[in-house]
């Protein structure tokens with residue numbers, strides 16, 4: 271049966287068809303939906319892990335235990351998981367293990383634009399790169415076979431355009447995976463230096479064998495059309511090349527590492543001019559040139575994503591300006607109306623605190639009018655950075671706070687809080703606990719009280735957790751983020767202390783618990799002084815009528831969160847039902 275699937279749905283389907291036993295992941299756009307879709311299959315176990323390193327380790331344990339295992343993450347997640355996967359390359363696997371990593375060229379929702387192909391070379395692991403959903407399914411299934419044949423983890427690289435584009439996929443039945451008994455092989459699985467030295471040689475030998483596979487007819491097909499131009503490309507860039515240059519000969523690299531250099535050389539001899547079209551880093555180009563094969567120069571930016579138009583522009587030697595659809599209204603990113611983070615950010619802004627921020631919806635607290643974030647580096651960095659500031663600049667801990675979400679705190683923030691306590695820091699940490707992983711689309715986490723299937727599970731008690739790692743109970747405060755006065759009072763008290771403090775907010779994301787939505791508010795035009803204080807909350811439901819010079823509430827957006835009535839000194843805002 272044929273079905274139209276997104277790339278992410280196809281990756282999940284591959285897990286089903288390949289007889290996978292365990293999928294463990296941490297959400298991250300553009301990879302999140304793979305695990306969400308996988309969780310709908312009852313034939314295998316799925317979970318949200320606390321971070322990508324943990325997810326990778328769960329997958330390794332599952333492979334060791336004899337079940338095919340998959341883990342999915344975005345490119346920056348692979349940084350977090352890089353520690354175990356680098357050594358997994360040495361141990362090898364038992365049952366097949368595939369890690370899907372989704373890059374985000376143009377950074378639609380990411381803090382950097384790294385190119386994950388480097389990890390394949392760095393870790394000496396094969397990497398496959400599909401160009402559409404059909405290949406996403408096929409390559410993932412083949413990834414398990416390669417993993418088992420060569421005793422290696424296999425990386426499958428996606429990108430936003432493959433993960434979120436829908437194409438036709440032929441559905442197949444689930445086939446039970448080959449049987450693997452749990453392994454107890456110390457020489458294989460314990461990477462003390464003596465074993466690791468031996469394994470390094472095996473890894474190098476494995477690379478050569480996989481290179482032979484890459485050279486075989488099964489992978490990396492080339493098609494000779496017009497011989498004047500030959501293009502080496504992979505993944506989504508292949509689609510762009512086929513559309514932009516339908517007559518050009520192409521060598522499509524299904525396996526983007528290791529590279530089939532003999533095949534590339536043979537292809538280069540069949541065409542007059544050899545080009546490489548790839549997004550982000552000149553990964554293929556550097557390798558191909560290093561092998562002594564001439565590559566024609568294309569003046570290409572190393573930033574952002576390609577398109578068929580961009581490929582046309584490259585070959586015509588003209589500047590490429592992506593077309594923007596001006597029919598769409600400009601909509602700056604903003605926290606949702608009723609977001610539980612807004613009040614705390616407003617309080618932080620009023621106190622003019624320096625904020626080491628983190629990754630999540632609350633990163634949007636950076637934007638005007640809240641302007642309450644000063645740094646964002648990576649998941650979990652806020653607390654460590656606040657501690658560094660504290661140690662480097664006298665008095666900074668009294669003027670700064672680290673702000674982090676619940677999911678990010680569990681991801682990698684907690685380690686930094688342990689470090690702060692252990693090293694006698696003075697930072698104040700604000701955990702914005704909205705009980706869900708908001709930014710990636712509201713996935714549950716260990717603080718939500720339910721698992722990936724919505725089944726009840728134990729819920730993290732942040733107060734007891736912080737106490738247990740040594741934060742003085744007097745310095746752990748719970749506040750209602752919609753109570754701005756209280757937030758300011760608590761922030762002042764805790765930042766003044768010469769000890770680690772933790773402030774925990776206690777209101778859910780508006781999408782985690784819709785029962786918090788109340789009757790909307792409206793503004794009495796005749797009472798409104800036009801002071802603009804309510805508009806400085808940055809709530810998308812509060813609009814400014816420039817002609818009348820009064821504020822106005824869009825009641826279709828208002829969730830009745832009460833925040834605006836707390837700032838209006840003129841009693842101009844009232845709830846509809848009252």
Ligand code: SF4
Nearest residue numbers: 605606609631708779
């Ligand atoms: S999804 Fe939830 S946490 Fe994120 S901005 Fe919207 S209300 Fe806030």
Ligand code: SF4
Nearest residue numbers: 798799801802804838
């Ligand atoms: S805070 Fe009150 S008085 Fe000021 S603009 Fe808003 S509604 Fe009008």
